[in-house]
Amino acid sequence: MKRRVGFKVERRPVASGRVVFFVSLLAILAALVVAGIFFRIYGVSPIRAYQLILSGSLGSRFGLAETVRRAIPLLLCGVGLTIAFRALFWNIGAEGQLLIGAVAAAGVALFSGLPGPLLLPAMFICGFIGGAAWGLIPAILKVMLGLNDVITTLMMNYIAIYFVEWLIHGPWKGPTARGFAYSDTFPRAAWLPTLFGTRIHWPTLVLGLVLAVVMYIFVTRTRSGFEIRVIGENPDAARFAGISQLKTTLLVMFISGGFAGLAGVGEIAGIHMRLLGPTNISMGYGYTAIIVAWLARRNPLAVIVTSLLFGVIMAGGDVIKVSLGLPFQLINVFNGLILFFLIGSEILLRYKISFLLRR
């Protein structure tokens, strides 16, 4: 009798959580292997690089703190993006929304003259509104005029970047900044408290965690959350069911932009205490958060885990940048590769490949 080994490909109805987890893990590992090849070409030992990334992010108290600190803006932006992506609104503009949130909060801190205890809450509220407003512009342009959301959100990032540049070189340039392009340092009452000896501005962290949970409940348990999902998964069905495209799109971008704005408030009130250059405020959190949200499979709760993972990559990236002399652009290599393998591997979620032993 002949024995034949073959394999069978079938469509999978819905992939279980365990399958999703292992496929994602596989994708990340594959991305790390390819990134290792690039390290090798660059002339750096990949094993040494990964050792440094791990020890620099998880191997010490300082490293851990830096990982969490990096994860905070990723968490806030990422949670917001899961909501936008659920409605299939391609918000590539979290970077700009974060910056405008930072600008709004800086404006409050520098010029409002509010009494101490009111200052920080006002900064968070205005930061939210700033980010949300910046996010609503592309939302309105998409629903009213049919403009492509990817382009408008992205173009608005550039506009936000140069807006911040203009502020710090022009009207908001601090008299006490000694010729540097910064604003003045915020008054003490506008500084967020940090965990002892670290740069973890814990109120923002707590806010991010709470919002992740709230948004999870929102998308799974409320009518609006359900409508968002229908619009994203089946726009025709949504139209027949009378779900308003306008209302839903505005809602998701209000949330998504607002959360990115909150991230901006955290960065300037928790880390820098002043408005400064856009690349110093953000370092691409808004772009990295796209992968954070995608890796979390658009589940707000899972963003808590994925933002920490990218916190590790960013904090570790800082370390190899210094000790191996690699440029910061390295983060983009990681980002691009992980995203590629992630979407490339999604085919494994749709199809089941089983190996058969036939007699």
Add this chain to the structure above:
Amino acid sequence: MGWETWIITTFSRSLAYGTPLLLGTLGEIYAERSGVLNLGVEGMMIMGAYSAFTTAYIIGNPWLGILVAAVVGGAFSLIHAFASVTLKANQVVSGLSLTMLGLGLSGMFGRGWEGKPLPVSIPKITVSGLSKIPFLGPILFEGQNLIVYLAIILVPLLWYILYRTRIGITIRSVGESPATADSLGINVDRVRYVCVFIGGVLAGVAGGYLSVAYRPAWTEGMTAGIGWIVIALTIFAFWNPAYGMLGAYLFAALYHLSYRLQPWVSPEFLKAMPYAFAILVLIFVSRGTLQKRMGAPAALSLPYTRGED
């Protein structure tokens, strides 16, 4: 400066700055006409710019640099083709990751090349007889380079192929209705691969033009969003190479003219202008796209699997 010189300079500079926009737009039009949205233009372009610069620097021949840029851009685009055509992955996300990867790799490997002067660049030429033609002569035949002409020649060529040949009908049918094309025996995947590859080659050349012809130098992130403006121009052009040319040069003219405002407005405002323009031109054509969905390939960004839908 007399008004005549003023107009001539404006046109001539628009031609020079519009060339990478035009090359990129033509390529993206082909990719999207076959039904594949490639948001990786910025990534392919910067890889082209990086590889053209390093090749020209090491070998000393800028044309070889352009050639290598074309190959690198094309090879890079195949990653997107593989993800979106073969693996049927989400095209928006795949294109984004291509851009991130391109910016990352060129930034990583390009760091040592920052600020190095390029001894050889694509020469500017003056066609001695033709440059004497009043008005048009100095615009078209003085101080431009061969790539500028290449881009112009490509417009009627690519337009003709797309609308007047069998190949063009094949491409468009794959983008409009892949299932129908498939039933007629057209290899949908192969057509899409080829079109994405064409897009990659042209984006690569556009990047090479920036680093060895337009301003012979390498800086990290030097494409500065041109790849994204190309995506906007593709929509503006209603996926038609002829309008693509109009859009690219018009955009370049706006960009150039905004610099005439230099004495009055802040430099940050000027730098933000092209991005605001990109949104404005889309608003400008939005009535057309909304009313008739003019030109947009029906199957754009939808993966095709035989036997489904």
